[in-house]
Amino acid sequence: MNPASPQAIDAAIRALSAEIGLDPSAIGPGSIRQAVADRMAEAGIGDGSEYAELVGRSPDEREALVELVVVPESWFFRDRLPFVFLSEAVAGPFRSRTGVEPLRILSLPCAGGEEPYSIAITLCDAGVPADRFQIDAVDVSARQLERARRGVYRPVSFRGGDHSFLRRHFEPDGDGFAIVPPLRESIRWERGNILDPAIADRPPYDVVFCRNLLIYLTPEAKRAAMGAIGRLVAPGGWLVVGHAEPLLVDPSRFEPAGRPGAFAFRRRLEGALVSAIRPIPAAGRRLDSKPIGGNPPRSPASPGDSAPGLGPSSSPVRPVPEGIEPESESEITTLANRREWGPALERAGRLVRQRPNDAAAHVLLGSIAQAIGRLDEAEASFRRAGFLDPRCVEALLALAALAELRGDRTAAENYRRRAARFRAGEEIA
Structure with a gap:
């Protein structure tokens, strides 16, 4: 055989x-x-x-x-902006506080140690002494953890232009560089993964770096991992994910930090009713569904598809029959914020039946379906929104995340590229 x-x-x-x-x-x-x-x-x-x-x-x-x-590739200060965020939004405020416990940070997966050491260097350079923070670094690979404990790295681990941190935090070691002892001692190394109960049930952290892990998990494992992450990040604490993972973050528990390129989210305080859905048009305002270049709108997912009866002259709103109360986007969003998924989904369904040609309504329905794991329904809603408004960045980014979940990275990248073009004000050729 x-x-x-x-x-x-x-x-x-x-x-x-x-x-x-x-x-x-x-x-x-x-x-x-x-x-x-x-x-x-x-x-x-x-x-x-x-x-x-x-x-x-x-x-x-x-x-x-x-x-x-396992995919162990990493390097120091990978993507850079998450560490800028850590310095400015976390280390700065923490440094000004007195009489508080040390800052607790989790790096999972930590691979060969480049990420947790980058975190330690960032905090030290921001004025937080090594005895004022504790980093727990967790990975499934015993081989990578042993490499991390040694703390010796070859030039391939140092990419980008600014290597000034080498002089401050490393010592020459043969043809590589060794991390200095104070930083090595600020990190505890542990074998495990996000699905381990021993990891998920520990006291929460002020900051959790969980980058480029969720995209490698099965749908069931993704849901379990996000449940664990929700417990591991303290209310008011921070979560940092990979560039392809923001739409996998539970919007009912985390709100975006608003720092482009950092992919950082803040854990909602208990009882905080901030919008758990991506921003939707204010009441009375609709997404523009005008065709581009005089042509009927085309679906971002299936360019050859057509929708009978929909064209440039189609009304975006179907009149609500007399005696039936029009649905309210804001009320549906409030239900979603409260995690009342059943009523939110039911009313969002009514909303799109009342306003079948309103892209914002379909985005809202898709966001709720995605939040409860009904991904096929979510994708159908986002596709419809993209058909109605090919410039709908929210629909394109949501479709990119769903394509990533399926492993179709080519489609995901195409969606993200189109979204970036529309954000920059460009038009489809």
């Missing part, structure tokens, strides 16, 4: 999904096939069914498999 047989690969996929919530489509079948072949060769197993049995019963084998499929 072929060492990388379907039976062996299926067993590996089940093991990886159970152990760390990994979605195999996020890393590609070739990566898993190669990992299985490597593990079978290492174990001296030539039969796929024998390996399937081994990976099903052996925790050590599952751990070895995890080591081969």
Whole structure:
């Protein structure tokens, strides 16, 4: 039997999904096939069914498999702006407070340590002494954690133009650089993952960096991870995610920090009824559904689709029959803020029936459906909104996030590129 047989690969996929919530489509079948072949060769197993049995019963084998499929690539100050945000919005206010407990920060996954060390350097450079913060760094890879504990990095870990921090926080070590002891001692390293109850149920943190993890998880694991994150970030604390993950953040628990490029969110204070849905037009104002260049609007997802009866002269609002109360966007949004999802979804459905050609109504319905995990319905609503208003940035970004969830990164990037063009005031050619 072929060492990388379907039976062996299926067993590996089940093991990886159970152990760390990994979605195999996020890393590609070739990566898993190669990992299985490597593990079978290492174990001296030539039969796929024998390996399937081994990976099903052996925790050590599952751990070895995890080591081969994790994506450890990182570097110091990756994306830069999240660390600027940490310095300005977190370290600055904390530095001015007296008599408070040390700042607690979680970095998960921490890979080889570049991110938690970048956090420590940022805080020190912002005037927060190493004894005034504690960083917990967690990763599923024992190999990467050992590298992080050593704290020695080669030039590939230092990208970008400004390396002045090397002189302040590193010492030469052969052909690399070693982090200085005070910073190394400010970090506690731990093996685990976001789905571990021991991780999710610990006391909450002031700041959680959880970047570029959610995009690799199955839908079920994403929901579990966001539930854990909701517990791990203290009310009023901060969450920082990866650039492709903002729409995966629970809007009923977190509000955007409003810092472009930081991908940071603040944990809502209990009882705070701030809009949990992306901003929608104020009462009485509609999204402009005029066609571009004189042509009827085209769906951003299916350029060849058409909607019978919809054209430049179509009215965006269907008259509400006499005796039926028109639905209110603000009341529906309030229900969503309170997490009263059933009534919010029902009334949003009525809203789009009353206003079938109003893109804002479809965005609102899609946002609620997305918040409760009804992703197919959410995507249909966002597609409809995009058809009605091809310039609808909210619909395009939501469709990008949903495409990312499916593993269709080409479509996701296309949506994001179009959204960026409209934000910049450009038009479709």
